Each structure stands twice: as C-alpha cells, then as structure tokens.
Amino acid sequence: MRPVDAHCHIDFDQYSEDRDEVIQRAEEELDFIVNAGSCLENNIQVLELEEKHPEFVIANLGLHPTYTEKFDQLQEIKEQIRDEDPAAVGEIGLDHHHVSDEDVRDMQRQVFREMLDLAEELDKPVVVHSRDAEEEAVDIISDYDLPGVMLHCFNGSPDLAEEAVEKGFKIGVTTQVLYSSRVQKIVHRLNVDDLLLETDSPFLYRGERNEPVNVVESAEKIAEIKGLGKEDVIGATTRNAARMFRNA
Numbered sequence: 001m002r003p004v005d006a007h008c009h010i011d012f013d014q015y016s017e018d019r020d021e022v023i024q025r026a027e028e029e030l031d032f033i034v035n036a037g038s039c040l041e042n043n044i045q046v047l048e049l050e051e052k053h054p055e056f057v058i059a060n061l062g063l064h065p066t067y068t069e070k071f072d073q074l075q076e077i078k079e080q081i082r083d084e085d086p087a088a089v090g091e092i093g094l095d096h097h098h099v100s101d102e103d104v105r106d107m108q109r110q111v112f113r114e115m116l117d118l119a120e121e122l123d124k125p126v127v128v129h130s131r132d133a134e135e136e137a138v139d140i141i142s143d144y145d146l147p148g149v150m151l152h153c154f155n156g157s158p159d160l161a162e163e164a165v166e167k168g169f170k171i172g173v174t175t176q177v178l179y180s181s182r183v184q185k186i187v188h189r190l191n192v193d194d195l196l197l198e199t200d201s202p203f204l205y206r207g208e209r210n211e212p213v214n215v216v217e218s219a220e221k222i223a224e225i226k227g228l229g230k231e232d233v234i235g236a237t238t239r240n241a242a243r244m245f246r247n248a
Helices: 019-029 040-052 070-083 102-122 134-143 160-164 181-191 212-225 230-246
Strands: 006-009 031-037 057-061 088-093 126-131 149-151 172-173 195-197
Touching: 006 149, 006 195, 006 212, 006 230, 019 181, 019 212, 031 040, 031 088, 031 195, 040 057, 040 070, 040 134, 057 126, 070 102, 070 230, 088 102, 088 134, 102 181, 126 134, 134 149, 160 172, 160 181, 160 230, 172 212, 181 212, 195 212, 195 230
Parallel strands: 006 031, 031 057, 057 088, 088 126, 126 149, 149 172, 172 195
Antiparallel strands: none
C-alpha cells in the first residue's frame, strides 16, 4: 500500500513553473493526493487539475477562513459545490491567528456554519482549518451529522485531539511532525487509525517549499514515534483517506 497526501494546494502559484513535475514525483510514490480549494477561483483550478489527473488528484471545494475578502463568494461557491459534487467540502473553518477582529470572526463563524449546513445536506465530509480556534471549531462541528471530519493541520492540545477522535473525527498530521514537538505529542497520544497524512503543500516544510511526496517522511517519523513499522502507518492512514475521499 502507498501513502496519500490528504491535503495540499498544488494549484497555488508556487508550482506555476514545475507543477507537472511535482505531480509526477507524487505519482511515483503515492496512491493519490487530495487538493483543497480555498475560494471560487482556486476551486476552479482544483477542478481543472482533477480533470487533468482523474485517477490521482481528488478535488475538495471550499472557502478558506482567512480569505475574508472572498466571503461575498459564499453563495456562488455553495452552488459550485452542488454542481461539481466534490469529494468533500473544504477547506473551511475558523482562524483566530490571522484574524483578530471580532466582527470578522463572527463572519467566519457564519460562513463556517453555512458550509457545514451544506455538507450535512449533501452528506459530504468536511476538511476543517482551525488555527488558534480548535476548541470552538470542534464544538461547532459537533452540532452537525457529517459522514467524515478531517481536522486539517491540527495544532490543538492532545486532550482536544482525543476528544475529537472520540467523536469520530480524523486528525490531519502535516509535515510539521518532522520538527514540531506539539504535533509529535499529539501523534504519540493518538492511535494511528485516527490519523491522516498531509503536507498542506506548499507550506510547512522547514522553510522550504513543500510537496506531496514528503508525506513519506512523515510516515517514517510517525512510525518512529509510535514504535510501529512504516507500512503500518501507511496502511492505516491510506485506508482512512480512501474511506473519506473515495468512499472506499
């Protein structure tokens, strides 16, 4: 079994000069990758990449909580999701790190709930960004009946991570696990069956541009932390990704 990058942004400009090569490297090592939309324009690019690589790139469509200047696209994005039928609704959520104004945070909450309403209606999983708002995000999601929840790039406490997995959520472990003691503590606490591998490419790779193939390094690090074989980590996380994004 091969690993999966369950969350990346290969539509971003950081790949404008070598996107095909990045995808080719990933195809040589990975089972598939999940590319997350951030706004109307990004969602279109995500869909185009899925169409170009239909057996390898899976599209999620969403509205990122830091793209506050795009919140007026909400209704159009909701219609886009209805029309295009993505694997999951995401990236959506809350961000209290980059957004400090309480009125704007209220807008985030409204947009988040509207997207969760849509995901519940369409019976789709969600991929949730929750930077510095992890507890509130978990509380809000708990109001909904969803077929799957990925807490993407989770940096909350290990206790909150345990609470989330008890609710059936999956924890996205980025390549931060290679250097972040916080993420390593979360991984140490949880069962590998509760994890998903992700890069959040092009971000979170020791200051360098990230790319999907680097989940292989993450699997090795998680295996070291958990005292497991790398294949055990890859098997569990790939099965989780396939269930969430391929209904497998």
